[in-house]
Amino acid sequence: MNMIPNVGKAFVPADYKSAVKPVWCPGCGDHSVLISFQRALAELAFPPEQVAIISGIGCSSRIPAYTNCYGFHGVHGRSLALATGLKVARPDLTVLVASGDGDGFSIGGNHFLHACRRNIDLTYVVMDNRIYGMTKGQPSPTTEPDWDTAIAPGGTGLSPFHPLVIALASGANFIARGFAGDIGGCAKLIVDAVRTPGFSFVQILSPCVTFRDDQQKGWKNLVHAAIVPETDDPSRAARRLMTDDGFNTGVLYRGNRKPYQPMPLAHHTPSHLETEFAI
Amino acid sequence: MMKSPSEASLSIVLTGSGGAGVMTAGQILLDAATNCGLYGFMTRSTGPQIRGGEAAAMIRLSSKPVQSPGDRFDILLALDFENLQRFADELPLDSASLIIADPAAGEMPGFLSNTGAAIGLVPMSKLAKGVKGGRIAMVALGILARLICLPEAAIIAAVAASIGRKKPEALAASEAAVLLGASAAPDVAVPKLPLPGAPEQGRWSITGNEATGFGALKGGVKFVAGYPITPATEILEWMAHALPKCGGVLVQAEDELASINMIMGASYGGAPSLTATAGPGLSLMIESLGLAVASEIPVLVVDVMRSGPSTGIATKSEQSDLNIAVYGLHGDAPHVVTAPLSVGDCLLTAQWSVHLAETLQTPVIMLSDQSLGQARVVIDRPEDVAFPTKRLAPEAPGAGNERYAATESGISPMAIPGFPGGQYTADGLTHNTRGTPSSQAKDHVGQLDKRQRKLDAFDFGAHWAEIDGEGELAVLTWGSTSEPLREAVAAARAGGIKVKLIALRLIAPTQPALLAAALEGVKRVLVIEQNHTGQFWRYLRAHYDLPNEVIPIHCPGPLPIRPGEAFAHIQEGARA
Numbered sequence: 001m002n003m004i005p006n007v008g009k010a011f012v013p014a015d016y017k018s019a020v021k022p023v024w025c026p027g028c029g030d031h032s033v034l035i036s037f038q039r040a041l042a043e044l045a046f047p048p049e050q051v052a053i054i055s056g057i058g059c060s061s062r063i064p065a066y067t068n069c070y071g072f073h074g075v076h077g078r079s080l081a082l083a084t085g086l087k088v089a090r091p092d093l094t095v096l097v098a099s100g101d102g103d104g105f106s107i108g109g110n111h112f113l114h115a116c117r118r119n120i121d122l123t124y125v126v127m128d129n130r131i132y133g134m135t136k137g138q139p140s141p142t143t144e145p146d147w148d149t150a151i152a153p154g155g156t157g158l159s160p161f162h163p164l165v166i167a168l169a170s171g172a173n174f175i176a177r178g179f180a181g182d183i184g185g186c187a188k189l190i191v192d193a194v195r196t197p198g199f200s201f202v203q204i205l206s207p208c209v210t211f212r213d214d215q216q217k218g219w220k221n222l223v224h225a226a227i228v229p230e231t232d233d234p235s236r237a238a239r240r241l242m243t244d245d246g247f248n249t250g251v252l253y254r255g256n257r258k259p260y261q262p263m264p265l266a267h268h269t270p271s272h273l274e275t276e277f278a279i
Numbered sequence: 280m281m282k283s284p285s286e287a288s289l290s291i292v293l294t295g296s297g298g299a300g301v302m303t304a305g306q307i308l309l310d311a312a313t314n315c316g317l318y319g320f321m322t323r324s325t326g327p328q329i330r331g332g333e334a335a336a337m338i339r340l341s342s343k344p345v346q347s348p349g350d351r352f353d354i355l356l357a358l359d360f361e362n363l364q365r366f367a368d369e370l371p372l373d374s375a376s377l378i379i380a381d382p383a384a385g386e387m388p389g390f391l392s393n394t395g396a397a398i399g400l401v402p403m404s405k406l407a408k409g410v411k412g413g414r415i416a417m418v419a420l421g422i423l424a425r426l427i428c429l430p431e432a433a434i435i436a437a438v439a440a441s442i443g444r445k446k447p448e449a450l451a452a453s454e455a456a457v458l459l460g461a462s463a464a465p466d467v468a469v470p471k472l473p474l475p476g477a478p479e480q481g482r483w484s485i486t487g488n489e490a491t492g493f494g495a496l497k498g499g500v501k502f503v504a505g506y507p508i509t510p511a512t513e514i515l516e517w518m519a520h521a522l523p524k525c526g527g528v529l530v531q532a533e534d535e536l537a538s539i540n541m542i543m544g545a546s547y548g549g550a551p552s553l554t555a556t557a558g559p560g561l562s563l564m565i566e567s568l569g570l571a572v573a574s575e576i577p578v579l580v581v582d583v584m585r586s587g588p589s590t591g592i593a594t595k596s597e598q599s600d601l602n603i604a605v606y607g608l609h610g611d612a613p614h615v616v617t618a619p620l621s622v623g624d625c626l627l628t629a630q631w632s633v634h635l636a637e638t639l640q641t642p643v644i645m646l647s648d649q650s651l652g653q654a655r656v657v658i659d660r661p662e663d664v665a666f667p668t669k670r671l672a673p674e675a676p677g678a679g680n681e682r683y684a685a686t687e688s689g690i691s692p693m694a695i696p697g698f699p700g701g702q703y704t705a706d707g708l709t710h711n712t713r714g715t716p717s718s719q720a721k722d723h724v725g726q727l728d729k730r731q732r733k734l735d736a737f738d739f740g741a742h743w744a745e746i747d748g749e750g751e752l753a754v755l756t757w758g759s760t761s762e763p764l765r766e767a768v769a770a771a772r773a774g775g776i777k778v779k780l781i782a783l784r785l786i787a788p789t790q791p792a793l794l795a796a797a798l799e800g801v802k803r804v805l806v807i808e809q810n811h812t813g814q815f816w817r818y819l820r821a822h823y824d825l826p827n828e829v830i831p832i833h834c835p836g837p838l839p840i841r842p843g844e845a846f847a848h849i850q851e852g853a854r855a
Contacts, residue, residue: 020715049699054544064704065716070696071704072547073716074540075570081537085544085552086696088530089502093548093696114533262530265523270496271663273521277483277493279313279657 011045013038020065025133027216029180029206030059033127034066036183036204037096040190041069044094051094054083056108059134060100060127060206077107080115080124087120091261094194095121101128101140105161109141112163116170116199121259123193126163127180127206129215137211163203164241168234168253173198175237175253179223180206185249192251198259205247219247226250288341289427289472290349292370293419295358297331300416303441305336306655307420310437311429312340313484313657316475320345320622322654324369325594326362333362335369340427342473346621346656347762350843352376353470354426355391356419358403359384363391368838372396377467379422381415399465406459412452413459421460426469431461481660483623487651488513490625491555491581492521497626498633499668500579501527501550504541506534506560509593510649511583514555535560539567543576547705549670549695551637555581558600559590561644565607568642572612572730574705575683575693577636577643577670581629584648586836595837596650598758599810601818604644605787611727613734615643616786618758620745622656627664628784631742634666639733640693646786650839651759676700682714685725689733734788743785746797750777752853753801755819757783760809760840767845776853789822803828805852807845811835830855 016038024030041051051069055061057076064071070093074082079097087095104112104126115124130147132138138151141161148155167175174196178186186204193200205223207215222245230251231237237253244252291308295301302323309319320339326332339349351371356379357363367390372378374395380387381403392398401422407413417438424434438453485493492514503522505515519529527550532538535556542552556564561582571578584600586592604616615635619628625647636643673680673692677700684691691712694701703714711722745761748768756764761782768780781797798804804826806816816831832848834840 047699049697049702052548052696062716065706065714068702070694070702071706072544072574073704073706073708074543074574075567075707078536078540078567081532081540082544082547084530084537085502085504085541085546086548087544088528088541089545089550089552090548090696110533111537114537262523262528264526264528267526268524270493270521270525272524273493273496274483276521277485277489278660279478279482279484 009045011042013042016041016048016067016069018066018068022066023062024059025210027209028059029129030063030127032180032183033125033186033204033206034063036186036190037063037067039183039187040194043187043191044194046094051096052086053096053098054079054086055098056103058100058103058132060098061103063098077103078111079103080108080111083122084115084118084120087122088262096194097122097124099124099126101126101130101142102132105141105163113166113170116167116172116201118260119171119173119198119257121197121261123190123200123202125190125202125204127204128163129206129208129212131208131211133208133211162241164252165238167201168237168241171257172201173255173257174200174251175241176202176251177249178202178204179219179249180204181220182249189251196254198257222247223249226252230254232256287343288339288345288349289470290337290339290352291354291356291423292335292337292352293356294333294335294363294366295416296333296361297328299358300414301334301336301358304416304420305338307434307437307441308423309338309655309657310440310484311424311433313482314437314477315429315433316478317342317472318344319657320347320654322348322650324366326365327594333365335366340472342475344658346623346658347766348839348841350841354379354423356423357384358415358419360388364388377469379465397467399467401463401465403460406463407456410452410455410459412449413456414453417453417456418460421457422464424457425461425464426467428471428474431457482657483660484655484657485623486513486653486655487619487622487625487647488583488653489517490623491629491647491652492517494626494629495553495579495633496521496525498630498666499551499637500553500633502542502545502552503527503529503554504532504538505529505554505556506532506538508557508560510585510653511555511557511581513652514581514583535563536567539564539578539580542578543567543571546576546578551577551633553579553581553633555583557583557585558587558603561600561603565603568614569608569610569612570707571642572608572614573707575640575691575730576705577640579632579636579643579645581645581647583652584646592837594649596648596759596839597810597836598648598760598808599814599835600646601786601810601814604646605818613731613788614641615639615734615788616646617643617784618646618786619651620758620761620782620784622651622654623658623661625651626661630664631666634668637668637670639737640670640690641734646758648759673698673701681712683710683712683726683729685712685729688736689729689731739785739790743783743790743793744797745782745784747780748772748778750779751800751802752777752849753779753781753798754805754807754849755781756807757786757815760807763840763842764807764845766842767849770842770846771849771853776849778849778853791823794823798826802826803830803852805830805832805848807832807840807848809834809836809840
């Protein structure tokens with residue numbers, strides 16, 4: 001949670017918008033997620049220069065340049081590591097991380113586990129469309145086993161990865177799911193995620209209109225608000241996440257683990273340490 | 280035979296199997312000698328075992344500063360012969376050497392008895408058993424002290440400092456064992472070193488990895504992320520305790536991919552940052568180092584090189600990562616590569632490397648190696664050096680956010696998060712001067728130009744190389760081979776050979792004008808380095824004008840290039 005006090009200035013979503021035009025296809029869910037980010041930041045009312053949005057590679061990872069915040073568009077799969085370094089060095093900043101199902105769960109899978117485990121005060125938003133969009137339609141770890149693609153004709157035959165279960169098992173402190181079609185709902189989840197101390201994971205189902213013709217209309221009918229309230233009990237959360245249909249939206253788990261934030265012990269000059277070597 | 284300053288040194292190796300206390304004893308011997316006014320150099324060799332296994336503590340003592348191994352050992356003291364043959368290559372002995380062994384250790388391996396060295400048998404284990412709590416390594420220390428005329432009191436004082444006075448029984452047992460050893464020392468003549476007495480001016484006892492950490496701290500590093508890897512881990516461990524005292528923090532990353540990205544994130548946030556690794560880890564970091572070049576994020580990556588490729592010999596040295604450090608990045612990615620020239624020089628080179636990274640907003644790879652990092656030296660206190668380190672920042676809030684402005688120097692103002700009006704996205708995508716992604720030729724070329732320009736236009740100053748002496752013959756080297764070559768050159772000069780030594784601390788970017796000036800009047804160059812393919816020699820050939828006569832001499836690790844071997848090359852080079 002950012003400790004910079006709200007100085008009382010009112011912000012509007014446009015304060016967080018840059019002049020750069022997105023590369024996304026018309027109708028892509030990521031346009032909506034971008035608006036959700038801007039609405040959430042206006043609601044949080046942090047000055048744009050106090051916010052950093054960090055990403056890797058993929059359609060979703062283009063988001064930083066479309067905002068008026070500080071941003072870092074890094075290499076594929078390593079956004080959480082960039083964000084970890086930034087937040088540990090600069091705990092005063094609000095750090096959000098944007099990723100996709102390929103960037104976050106495949107090439108970046110190991111960092112996902114360890115970011116959950118470390119529980120640094122970050123908000124991790126994964127725009128999940130169950131496909132690689134930027135490289136034009138290959139299966140990701142969340143793609144259904146029978147989804148036919150050129151690289152996996154007839155489907156991969158592999159069970160999809162369950163990111164929310166893995167986040168819980170790895171120690172994430174806040175787990176939520178949203179649907180890009182519900183801009184206000186996603187903004188609310190992002191605000192909640194930022195305000196909850198520790199590592200907050202928000203999966204946003206964000207339809208790909210180009211390589212997944214089933215999602216845009218299909219998901220609208222499938223998503224539903226979670227019928228049971230959020231829990232702080234990991235075993236209850238595990239049961240509900242293991243058995244949910246993948247379209248249950250809302251805050252699904254909120255724990256109370258203390259965030260990891262190593263702090264300096266003193267501010268001596270390095271010459272203070274010379275006695276270690278002096279004979 | 281080399282007549283050199285190294286003759287005024289004494290080299291001792293203590294060997295033994297796991298748990299015998301060889302390393303501790305070696306450290307105590309070095310400490311005791313240091314307190315008697317000697318300089319010293321200590322390196323270690325161990326087998327691959329995690330714990331136990333064979334070990335050798337190699338110590339060289341001299342009344343003059345010494346920072347490299349000698350050519351041979353004057354004394355080998357073997358607590359036992361367990362697996363000792365594994366060290367055969369690393370233990371040059373001759374008929375002037377002395378071997379001390381325990382008759383209970385069994386038959387002496389042929390590689391020892393065949394050297395023709397004098398042999399002194401002392402029942403060390405039996406003597407140790409005669410003292411309650413007595414340890415064989417302490418008996419050995421007593422023998423060595425007597426042989427090289429170190430007062431036993433100096434050894435006992437060093438033992439006390441090592442095990443602490445809180446354990447009076449252990450201390451008493453050690454003292455008794457040392458005295459027993461001293462009285463049992465064989466009556467053999469060993470070259471004597473003058474003992475100057477406690478040094479007047481300040482001296483340090485420091486390892487290369489510690490010096491690297493300390494230098495980086497002096498350079499202003501505030502954030503470290505790293506993943507354990509031999510032989511670089513000691514840098515991380517030293518930083519883990521030192522950094523928080525100086526306003527910084529360290530994170531143990533899940534892998535090297537994370538380490539490099541964590542330090543880039545921290546540096547983006549304004550904290551000068553470092554990671555330390557070895558060849559395998561550097562390989563994993565290479566993609567992200569390209570991002571640091573493109574997004575102009577200052578970071579320092581210390582590669583403590585070991586024998587490669589692949590896992591290679593993790594515990595032994597080699598200068599074989601020059602190619603990957605210089606050429607490993609894809610695309611045209613100018614960056615800085617440095618190399619410390621001695622154990623003690625790790626301090627200056629690390630501090631300078633932080634300065635270069637911060638000032639030039641670029642990644643710096645510092646090529647240390649195992650022979651520097653894990654060696655300990657006793658040196659005169661290094662002089663304090665201050666660099667005018669400055670990460671260029673925008674002048675005033677809201678002063679415009681041309682993060683990648685194509686300035687004359689190529690260095691652009693870098694806002695850090697929190698600075699109002701400075702918002703930009705650091706990007707590995709080709710971008711324009713504002714950081715906005717672009718696939719246009721003018722932006723690509725403009726940014727390539729300015730990133731090259733900031734290195735080309737920068738004045739690296741006198742630290743780019745150490746240049747010493749005059750002559751038509753020059754020895755050209757880099758990094759850790761510099762110190763044995765410095766000794767060899769001194770010996771050659773003592774023998775009437777005029778030879779110049781040029782040791783490069785700055786590997787990239789190249790400095791053609793400076794090297795041309797340094798090679799003025801030189802007709803023949805020996806290029807000496809420790810790797811299999813002559814990476815440095817080939818690099819020089821690609822980028823520098825060299826004299827017509829170039830003699831490349833390159834041999835891989837794990838055996839060190841010793842001063843005498845280098846001296847023979849210089850002699851030959853002077854004749855040819």
